[in-house]
Amino acid sequence: MTARPREEDFTRGSPHRVSDVMTREVVAVGREAPFKDIVVRMEQWQVSALPVLEGDGRVIGVVSEADLLPKEEFRDSEPDRSTQMRRMSDLAKAGAASAEELMSAPAVTVHSDTTLAEAARIMALRHVKRLPVVNAVGVLEGVVSRGDLLKVFLRPDDDLADEIRREVVDRLFPAPVEPVHIMVTDGFATLTGRVPDAARIPLAVRMVRGVEGVVGVDCRLTAADG
Missing domain, CATH: 3.30.1340.30 (Histidine-containing Protein; Chain: A;)
Structure with a gap:
C-alpha cells in the first residue's frame, strides 16, 4: 500500500529571497560623517535612511530621517521637564553633529538568504522602511526596502x-x-x-x-x- 503523502511533502520550491530583489549599489556614510553631508546624500539618492559603516564596510548602525528631524523640531523651543523625560533620546539627537551621534544602533539587518516574508515581518515589527543586507561578518552587501519586497507582485x-x-x-x-x-x-x-x-x-x-x-x-x- 502506498503511504498517503503528508502536507510537509508538498512544500514549495525555494521561496524568493532578499538577494532576488535587494539593491546592491548602496550609498552609506562613515561614523564621522557630518549632519549636513548626511542630509545631502539622502536628497541626492532619494533615500530615507543610510547605513553607517566602519572599517572594511561593517554595518554599525543606521541613520534615518527620523534621527535627523529632532534638530529641526527642537530648534527654537525649550521642552518642558515632562518632554525632556519622555524624549531624552530625541533631545540628544537634536544636538548631534555626526552619524555616530545620530544613528540607531545596533542596526536591524538581514542576510541575503532571508525570505521576503521574513524581511517583511522584521520591517513591520521594528517599524523600519529599509534593511541593510549583510554577510556573515556584518559587512554591507546591499539594502532591501519595502518597495523591493513588493517587486514580486510585478x-x-x-x-x-x-x-x-x-x-x-x-x-x-x-x-x-x-x-x-x-x-x-x-x-x-x-x-x-x-x-x-x-x-x-x-x-x-x-x-x-x-x-x-x-x-x-x-x-x-x-x-x-x-
Whole structure:
C-alpha cells in the first residue's frame, strides 16, 4: 500500500529571497560623517535612511530621517521637564553633529538568504522602511526596502500560472479526473476542475497563496465523488 503523502511533502520550491530583489549599489556614510553631508546624500539618492559603516564596510548602525528631524523640531523651543523625560533620546539627537551621534544602533539587518516574508515581518515589527543586507561578518552587501519586497507582485501572470501548475497542481493532483485549469489575472489565481482527493483542496489553496506574487485565490476545484 502506498503511504498517503503528508502536507510537509508538498512544500514549495525555494521561496524568493532578499538577494532576488535587494539593491546592491548602496550609498552609506562613515561614523564621522557630518549632519549636513548626511542630509545631502539622502536628497541626492532619494533615500530615507543610510547605513553607517566602519572599517572594511561593517554595518554599525543606521541613520534615518527620523534621527535627523529632532534638530529641526527642537530648534527654537525649550521642552518642558515632562518632554525632556519622555524624549531624552530625541533631545540628544537634536544636538548631534555626526552619524555616530545620530544613528540607531545596533542596526536591524538581514542576510541575503532571508525570505521576503521574513524581511517583511522584521520591517513591520521594528517599524523600519529599509534593511541593510549583510554577510556573515556584518559587512554591507546591499539594502532591501519595502518597495523591493513588493517587486514580486510585478511577476507576469503567465509566470505565476506556470509556477502554480508546476509546484502545486502537478504535485498535489498528478492524476486529476479532468484537467485542472489555472487562470491568473492581475495576480489573482482561479483554479477549476475535478480532482480525486477532496482532502488536498484546502492544501492547494494554501500553497497557491504562498506563491510569491499571487494576490488572491478563487478555488473552484471539486472532488470526483462530490
